[in-house]
Amino acid sequence: MAEGGGGCCPPMDLFRSEPMQLVQLIIPIESAHLTVSYLGDLGLLQFKDLNSDKSPFQRTYATQIKRCGELARKLRFFKEQMSKAGFSPKTSSTRAEINLDDLEVKLGELESELVEMNANSEKLQRSYNELAEYKLVLQKAADFFHAAHSSALELQRESESREADDSLETPLLLDQEISTDPSKQVKLGYLTGLVPREKSMAFERILFRATRGNVFLKQATLENPVTDPISGEKVEKNVFLVFYSGEKAKNKILKICEAFGANRYPFTEDLGRQVQSINEVSARLSELKTTIDAGLLHRGNLLQTIGDQFERWNLVVRKEKSIYHTLNMLSLDVTKKCLVAEGWSPIFATKQIQDALERGAYDSNSQVGAIFQVLHTKESPPTYFRTNKFTTAFQEIVDAYGVAKYQEANPGVYTIVTFPFLFAVMFGDWGHGICLLLATLYFIIREKKLSSQKLGDITEMTFGGRYVILMMSIFSIYTGLIYNEFFSVPLELFGRSAYACRDLSCGDSTTMGLIKVRPTYPFGLDPVWHGTRSELPFLNSLKMKMSILIGVTQMNLGIVISYFNALYFKNSINVWFQFIPQLIFLNSLFGYLSVLIVMKWCTGSQADLYHVMIYMFLSPTDELGENQLFPGQKLVQLVLLFLALVAVPWMLIPKPFLLKKQHEARHQGESYALLETTEESLQVESANDSHGGHGEEFEFSEVFVHQLIHTIEFVLGAVSNTASYLRLWALSLAHSELSSVFYDKVLLLAWGFNNVFILIIGIVVFVFATVGVLLVMETLSAFLHALRLHWVEFQNKFYEGDGYKFQPFSFLVTEEEEE
Amino acid sequence: MGFLITTLIFAVVGIIASLLVRICCNRTPSTNLLHLTLVITAVVCCWMMWAIVYLAQMKPLIVPILSEGE
Numbered sequence: 001m002a003e004g005g006g007g008c009c010p011p012m013d014l015f016r017s018e019p020m021q022l023v024q025l026i027i028p029i030e031s032a033h034l035t036v037s038y039l040g041d042l043g044l045l046q047f048k049d050l051n052s053d054k055s056p057f058q059r060t061y062a063t064q065i066k067r068c069g070e071l072a073r074k075l076r077f078f079k080e081q082m083s084k085a086g087f088s089p090k091t092s093s094t095r096a097e098i099n100l101d102d103l104e105v106k107l108g109e110l111e112s113e114l115v116e117m118n119a120n121s122e123k124l125q126r127s128y129n130e131l132a133e134y135k136l137v138l139q140k141a142a143d144f145f146h147a148a149h150s151s152a153l154e155l156q157r158e159s160e161s162r163e164a165d166d167s168l169e170t171p172l173l174l175d176q177e178i179s180t181d182p183s184k185q186v187k188l189g190y191l192t193g194l195v196p197r198e199k200s201m202a203f204e205r206i207l208f209r210a211t212r213g214n215v216f217l218k219q220a221t222l223e224n225p226v227t228d229p230i231s232g233e234k235v236e237k238n239v240f241l242v243f244y245s246g247e248k249a250k251n252k253i254l255k256i257c258e259a260f261g262a263n264r265y266p267f268t269e270d271l272g273r274q275v276q277s278i279n280e281v282s283a284r285l286s287e288l289k290t291t292i293d294a295g296l297l298h299r300g301n302l303l304q305t306i307g308d309q310f311e312r313w314n315l316v317v318r319k320e321k322s323i324y325h326t327l328n329m330l331s332l333d334v335t336k337k338c339l340v341a342e343g344w345s346p347i348f349a350t351k352q353i354q355d356a357l358e359r360g361a362y363d364s365n366s367q368v369g370a371i372f373q374v375l376h377t378k379e380s381p382p383t384y385f386r387t388n389k390f391t392t393a394f395q396e397i398v399d400a401y402g403v404a405k406y407q408e409a410n411p412g413v414y415t416i417v418t419f420p421f422l423f424a425v426m427f428g429d430w431g432h433g434i435c436l437l438l439a440t441l442y443f444i445i446r447e448k449k450l451s452s453q454k455l456g457d458i459t460e461m462t463f464g465g466r467y468v469i470l471m472m473s474i475f476s477i478y479t480g481l482i483y484n485e486f487f488s489v490p491l492e493l494f495g496r497s498a499y500a501c502r503d504l505s506c507g508d509s510t511t512m513g514l515i516k517v518r519p520t521y522p523f524g525l526d527p528v529w530h531g532t533r534s535e536l537p538f539l540n541s542l543k544m545k546m547s548i549l550i551g552v553t554q555m556n557l558g559i560v561i562s563y564f565n566a567l568y569f570k571n572s573i574n575v576w577f578q579f580i581p582q583l584i585f586l587n588s589l590f591g592y593l594s595v596l597i598v599m600k601w602c603t604g605s606q607a608d609l610y611h612v613m614i615y616m617f618l619s620p621t622d623e624l625g626e627n628q629l630f631p632g633q634k635l636v637q638l639v640l641l642f643l644a645l646v647a648v649p650w651m652l653i654p655k656p657f658l659l660k661k662q663h664e665a666r667h668q669g670e671s672y673a674l675l676e677t678t679e680e681s682l683q684v685e686s687a688n689d690s691h692g693g694h695g696e697e698f699e700f701s702e703v704f705v706h707q708l709i710h711t712i713e714f715v716l717g718a719v720s721n722t723a724s725y726l727r728l729w730a731l732s733l734a735h736s737e738l739s740s741v742f743y744d745k746v747l748l749l750a751w752g753f754n755n756v757f758i759l760i761i762g763i764v765v766f767v768f769a770t771v772g773v774l775l776v777m778e779t780l781s782a783f784l785h786a787l788r789l790h791w792v793e794f795q796n797k798f799y800e801g802d803g804y805k806f807q808p809f810s811f812l813v814t815e816e817e818e819e
Numbered sequence: 820m821g822f823l824i825t826t827l828i829f830a831v832v833g834i835i836a837s838l839l840v841r842i843c844c845n846r847t848p849s850t851n852l853l854h855l856t857l858v859i860t861a862v863v864c865c866w867m868m869w870a871i872v873y874l875a876q877m878k879p880l881i882v883p884i885l886s887e888g889e
Contacts, residue, residue: 413853413856417857417861478865499882516879525872532884533884541875545875
């Protein structure tokens with residue numbers, strides 16, 4: 001390994017975060033806007049807020065931000081109108097610069113035009129709806145009157161005929177009644193209109209009560225819902241016709257109509273005028289219809305033109321807003337002619353930033369250029385990794401735990417391989433691996449198309465991690481080949497099984513078992529194991545040991561990385577009193593266990609490793625007896641035990657004392673320095689202030705307790721972390737058992753019925769179980785366990801993760817932040 | 820094929836993969852080092868997995884005992 005960061009090899013990408021610098025820019029006020037916009041295009045400078053004591057309203061560019069907010073509101077209004085009208089904004093490729101002032105005027109005009117148009121069309125629509133209702137009322141009421149009229153005529157005719165037949169028998173009173181009837185009817189008033197259907201019953205009841213039954217109400221239902229002129233919604237309505245007598249009753253009825261939201265319309269009894277008004281209304285309706293259509297067309301055209309430009313405008317407004325937000329973070333020079341900016345930038349970007357400043361000054365015809373200078377600070381810079389689309393997702397896995405301290409060794413480098421590998425150890429099945437691979441290849445091939453469109457939450461997440469899944473599936477195929485499982489079925493891909501029957505009759509193959517007749521199966525697990533009675537004991541033993549070997553290796557890698565950290569930060573205390581005792585402690589216990597495991601496999605010894613490990617602590621001086629794997633084992637164990645015991649105080653005690661000594665030495669030096677020049681010492685002091693922790697106060701007890709906690713954590717962690725790696729065994733076992741259950745109990749069972757129908761059902765159930773349980777749930781759980789192994793077991797050996805992320809001012813981010 | 824020969828094959832595959840990565844995506848020295856690290860880590864992981872399974876089957880303490888049904 002050569003990522004020492006210097007020496008023989010170049011520094012490795014991604015292993016350390018980019019070297020950063022704190023820069024100060026002094027920008028003339030007239031070129032500030034353009035310069036900041038260029039810096040936003042570049043996107044490699046994180047501005048520091050120099051006005052954090054000021055509220056948003058007190059800042060220099062508060063009015064401009066308000067303007068941008070207003071423009072954004074107008075744009076939102078347009079968007080709303082467009083989505084109502086069913087237009088979608090087009091993505092325009094042209095990116096011509098638009099002046100904000102012009103845009104403001106234009107948007108203002110468009111908005112007022114649109115608002116007016118909306119108001120007009122609303123008015124028109126309303127009167128159209130009213131007329132439509134009126135027409136319905138006319139039709140229905142005419143029907144009433146017609147029906148009533150004809151029945152009255154019939155009645156009259158009948159009575160007349162009766163009168164003619166037997167005028168003598170007819171009582172005089174009745175005659176009188178009939179004859180007076182028409183004259184009475186003239187005095188009756190009536191009202192016509194529409195009432196919502198769900199209210200019609202109540203309406204009728206209230207009318208009846210209010211007038212004490214002195215009304216005649218007739219209702220007719222309308223088949224189709226009518227658009228209400230006031231609310232503009234489609235409502236089921238009834239046409240009503242009320243007859244009443246007297247002015248008082250009329251007032252009451254009018255009030256009730258109002259309360260029920262019943263629209264009234266005038267109606268004449270006269271047949272000729274009825275026809276006339278119906279014709280009039282129809283004519284006006286068609287007239288209004290054409291007007292409304294013309295208006296709608298016009299509005300559609302307007303929205304279309306807005307839609308063509310919308311994305312561009314939106315982008316401009318958001319850019320402007322972000323520029324002014326950034327400008328608000330700069331502090332105004334005392335002369336009010338310059339803005340002073342401070343910010344972090346990666347050192348490699350120095351040239352680009354200077355270029356942007358120059359261009360900004362030149363393009364805005366500024367007389368003075370901006371000044372660029374590097375500041376020296378003790379403040380910890382932000383962490384910035386230059387990732388690409390492949391490494392981003394892996395880096396995010398690490399960042400989700402904690403952002404690396406500035407220039408700390410990045411576990412992301414190894415995570416790229418070890419994360420998918422550990423996942424695959426738990427997910428070893430090359431059939432399932434191929435399914436995952438196909439799914440993720442779909443995402444990768446359609447990457448360009450999918451990245452531009454909006455996806456659902458879960459799809460988005462899967463899409464973001466497509467390269468992680470790609471690596472996971474490739475490793476799953478590999479480990480699947482090692483485990484020799486293809487949807488839980490073993491295949492003889494790499495030659496014949498090493499095992500065969502003891503004799504020709506194969507009689508004792510179910511009692512004594514088979515015997516190894518050929519050299520070991522060359523690649524992966526022997527296919528003969530599948531379905532045998534001794535499969536589970538064998539796999540358990542194998543996978544458990546595998547977990548420990550893999551775990552110990554990864555933890556050692558973590559400790560070695562901590563060495564590179566100590567080397568990089570020139571912290572020799574950490575090398576001698578942390579790295580070395582940790583390495584010794586872990587390897588004298590679990591490194592030794594790993595060696596024993598391998599040795600046992602190589603020699604075929606019957607030794608009981610549990611026994612060896614336990615009695616190494618309980619009674620180290622006892623004879624090992626039949627558990628001895630190699631000569632001199634007792635002595636080796638005693639030495640290892642001794643080393644492990646020594647390593648604990650070695651970790652615990654010297655470091656705090658050395659830190660104290662270091663601090664005292666530094667403190668002494670400082671007090672001498674005070675006498676030299678006042679200015680420098682002031683700087684040193686302020687630097688120490690910002691440095692915090694180790695600065696002025698050194699609490700020995702605190703440091704000691706901290707070290708104690710660290711030591712205990714490591715010592716106990718060595719045991720518990722190793723045990724934690726056994727999850728590799730558990731999950732891989734669960735995966736293979738589940739998939740074999742689905743295969744045996746669903747697919748083979750269905751096959752056994754010799755029935756096409758049952759077979760189809762079996763296949764469907766098998767597919768759903770495989771996809772749902774094995775591909776989705778198992779992937780998720782194996783992913784989470786791999787995540788834990790990296791975050792806890794691997795990273796706690798070296799990773800501090802207390803940095804903060806570099807968040808440059810960039811238009812790219814602004815564009816992505818849409819809603 | 821013995822343990823050593825297959826190990827040798829893994830080593831050869833690792834070297835070939837490193838060279839291929841170097842030839843196919845030759846970028847700055849820093850990036851090349853990252854690629855090399857990734858390839859080596861991946862090959863080591865794969866080799867370890869294979870080696871563990873191979874070693875475990877070399878001198879069997881448990882032999883396959885067929886189920887009654889078969």
